[in-house]
Amino acid sequence: MSKVRKPPDVAATHELVRIDERALKQALAALQHGPIRFRRNDVIACEGDAADYVFLVASGVVRSCKTFDNGGRNVVAFYLSGDLFGFGDQKCALSIEACTDAMVLFIKRAGLMSLAAQENHVARFLLATATNELRRAQDHAILMSQNAKRRVIGFLTDWSMRLGETRQISLPMPYQDIADHLGLTIETVSRTLTKLERSGAIARSSRPRSLILRNRTNA
Amino acid sequence: MSKVRKPPDVAATHELVRIDERALKQALAALQHGPIRFRRNDVIACEGDAADYVFLVASGVVRSCKTFDNGGRNVVAFYLSGDLFGFGDQKCALSIEACTDAMVLFIKRAGLMSLAAQENHVARFLLATATNELRRAQDHAILMSQNAKRRVIGFLTDWSMRLGETRQISLPMPYQDIADHLGLTIETVSRTLTKLERSGAIARSSRPRSLILRNRTNA
DNA sequence: CGGCAATTTGAAGGCAGTCAATTAAAGTGG
């Protein structure tokens, strides 16, 4: 049905024993539900919902975001194919939404947790996953203390690493999502990209929703 | 020797089975080293060091921070008595320093990990700890997209929650650390606190390095 | 081609940064 590829960063950046992916998938088979198809901007889980399920992105890009009273919004993280997330809280602190058309696999959280209690490699996999996401969140927090130019460049490089695309990278999510992720306005994001283009750091790709990283030293 | 109290948030906010603290400490006894006493601004671990040890704060306040090429600095997180951290990376991505005089217990990371591989409740404890820190990092990233006033208020409320002090809270770390944590200058932090004092949201305590939260609705 | 959404560009204003000086607090030695 859906090819769930293992996120490269989890295995690559942690020396925790790499678990047998097949074994995990087999154990998860009884717990999983879906994958379900969502369309761009569909709400996958609502802020405040009971977090009965953990999410595994099968395709597309998913965002977790917090909405403020004043109507503002903040995109806490993007998740893409292979990313497992949402096992942190009993209640969904953030709403989960589809940035693009996406396929999401639902895994019963209670079942996954009891599986982790029995199978130690599952617990270690979850630990590695959580640790990896923690580092990303901390890096992001650091990025948020920089100016607009560095934030945009930092996001682009981070995103290219996650995609594994070093030259031409695709940005399937709308600029508004990137702006809300970086704590900037969409105008500032647009202006910053224009400046980066003029300075030669990036180039607009012929393909839509993608651009080319030129020389990252020019950052 | 040193009273290591369990961080209240780990047990309080996660339904993961609470492990027997005594059992954990017993198992850790063979792995631990210290506690060692550090003075204010002492470097506990350097950025780039091999992360052979995991840290458990026994007393005082510890910061993990990243230094930039331009001399700037960013305080990623504060850790206080009972906080266990640093098991995420093989190499220390951040330098660990003492905000105040502090006692820190060192735990061999490899040993802790192999212990986690054998004892499932250890793995689950680490998972709960990592998950808890992840949520804090995400909350912090959200905070960083707000203006100065909200950042300061958010930090004060978060800090009061972690301390368990709802009215009078102590701020043992220098303002410069708070500023670097919030991505602000020390001048802005000072000015914001002054404004909050004038608006009645906070009051300066008679005791040094502490202040009083008045009405958080007035935020 | 027409309509909507997303992006781009411009002009003006506000908030936080920078630079500088003063005040307060903490540590040190007599």
Place this chain on the structure above:
DNA sequence: CCACTTTAATTGACTGCCTTCAAATTGCCG
């Protein structure tokens, strides 16, 4: 305990970056 030094915090004036508001342009899908 007091004088002195050093560090930390406060306050002010000015600059600059990002936001806000507004309009124009592009791209997409019917």
